[in-house]
Amino acid sequence: MDTDQLRTILWLRWRLSRNQWARAGGLGAVLTLIVVALGLVAGAGGALAGLLAGGLALPKVPPTMLLAIWDAVIVVFLFFCMMSIVSEIQRSETIDIGRMLHLPISLRQIFVINYLASHLSVSVILFVPGMFGLALGLALGKGLVMLWLLPLVIGFVFMITAWIYCLRGWLVTLMINPRRRRAIIAGVTVGFILLTQLPNLLVQLTSDRGRHRPRTVPSASSEEQDQIPSQGKRERPIPPLMLTAHKVVPFLWVGNGAMTLAAGDVRPAILATLGVFAIGTLGLGRAYRSTIRFYQGGETSKKTRPKAKTTVVVRVRDDGDGRLPGIPQEASTLARAFFRSLKRAPEVKMALGMNLMWLVMFGGMALFKRSSTTPDIAKPFMATGAVAVTFFGMSQLLFNLFGFDRGGFRTLVLLPTRREWILLGKNLALFPIAAAIGLVLLALVTIAVHPPTMVVVATILQLPAAFLLLSMMGNLLSVLVPYRVAPGSMKPTKTRTTTTFLIVLSHLLFPVTLAPIFLMPLLGLLFEWAGWASAATVNLIASAMLLAALVLCYRFSLPALGDLLERRERQVLDVVAREVE
């Protein structure tokens, strides 16, 4: 590729971005600029903070403390890098090599441009300047020998970004099959959510064990107790296993390099620098080869044996003919079709991934908490809380009923069906999912805090009540503020600024919508304080009445919302079915 071609490629990238911003409208472009400016300020701020910390605060800390600091920085950096994988694999490459294969240009250079462009990520912009600043600050504060840390950090970033780029390429190769693609995205998301919950589980486990450990050892004297904190402050030697790990595991080489440099030994840092550059080069080379193979259709591996083409065959027990009791035939057919669709849609699994987090949290509570530690007054609220959090992961499904249909919404517009049945079908399809999650969460809370049986029954009634409440609001929002969701992701695509604002607002107001169900235990409490009736009984009666009232409201709102959908369906179609790059 000569310089003219390189210039043209960069111009292409610029035009693509510029046109994208232009399409987002003036306000969208301004918001993009603000985000870019904030990113730059954050990066510069990080560099300055690192410089000051390294130069002023850390010169006197012992080498082992430096190791711990760098380990912490690296762990947070890697955590953000992992987060970026979730979003990056849903995004196409900066320049699609597939569209360049027929042109007389060097693919290697496009690959390099794409790799360099991949550095424009939150993790790199936020952390790398800070890491450079810290390395430079340490060189200023502790002596020039610490400058060896700078190439080590550069090499480390190169190693991580090269292998992440390679990993992304590998995932893309796996995701040629659209169904597998979405399953991978869902899997990565769920894995990430579970990973983020690990610290919470550990805290639950350790804090509770500490709290319930029998105090068999006689209590220490006040003099001894005074000594305990000071012992904690004393520098503890690093266990030999940990030191060995820092020499062997590449992620820990930066910390090890910082420690040895502070101790005056430059050899480990130099070796680590060479090591990270070598590993990074290996990753980038692998990424290049797999990318070219992907686009040119070569073998994925020498060892790969040809496999029979796999297709997903869905075993169908019935074709959706059955009618739900008390529900019109058309709404039943719609509900069953939508439910099937939801069950198979990876986007839905991703949306419900949030509930996995709650399951882990409540499961942890159920396993490690003792009911005696929870005050009786809080138990009904905790049970109602379990119902409320059920819907947190479902907000996008409830409030954007047609966004996941995309082109399929055309079928609905073409149907000769009353639009209220479409809304009813959509709501009914979601109910089994909400009920299943809600009941599991409620069961976990019941095991954890042992609320009275009447409270559990009241909470079971609150579950459909909350669902009806959110369905009514969701039906309205789905018709008024629809937005398209990209296949295999939860990302709204190319929304207008007002739509984005309304989406955010609706999510912020989500807890407010659920306020009525929290009024039920509150009402019970007030009645009990007044001495009129027991809290549990009032909670139960009030919940039953709320459910009955909401069933009526839902029943009467449905025709009006159906009419509204009929009037606006073409606008909805225009939004949800529009294909975008």
Next chain:
Amino acid sequence: MFLGDVDLSRMELAIETSGLTRRFGDLTAVDGLDLHVRTGTFYGFLGPNGAGKSTTIKMLTGLLAPTSGSMRVLGEDTSDLRRAREVKRRIGVVPEDLALFDNLTGREYLTFVGRMYQLPAAMVRQRCDELLAMMTLAHEDAKLTVEYSHGMKKKLALAAALIPNPDLLFLDEPFEGVDAISSAVLRDTLRQCVRRGATVFLTSHVLEIVEKLCTDVGIIAQGRLVHQSTMDEIRDRGSLEQRFLEVVGSDHIERQKLSWLEG
């Protein structure tokens, strides 16, 4: 001809538009279209790319609201939403951008559409079997539509349009991406539909297909109807291609010369 207040000539028209217009910002995609499609005809709607064919079909089928003008489909004014819904019960549509649910299998999708047209379950099953066999999709009926190729999706959409046995079929490029065998079977099926009194309104870029199948032709260019006649009238004066190039293409051919290829 009038009988009381009823206009009989209007009743014979499957589609009638008057001054139908659709604008997208400054662009007028369809400009004052006056279309008359007789019941029981095979109507070919032709035009160069971007002429307004798909926009017209979208407006006629209720997928897009017109900016102005009026239209009647199967004798009903479709600006009335309730009447439009009743009309939908009698039409089948294959839109330009296929309308399928990614996460339903081919058979599930057809069953869903059949049941939504309130056909009895046994009839839906029978029609699904026959349509899937006709479209050579019988062995693929348990695959999710997201895994179908473009041609397979098109065939499934055609099957879905046929399942209610509609009085009026709107087909936007129905043969694009469909293999030769299915295409031949489909042509026979559509002819059969017309023989039993249904109307077929199709767009296609393949003039040979239109010439073979259609009884009536309308040509649209830059959003305006520039020609409307029976196929017999066209044949009397030459071929469809000649007529098409006369009304929309000859200027274009004259203007577009590549300087570096000119001797």
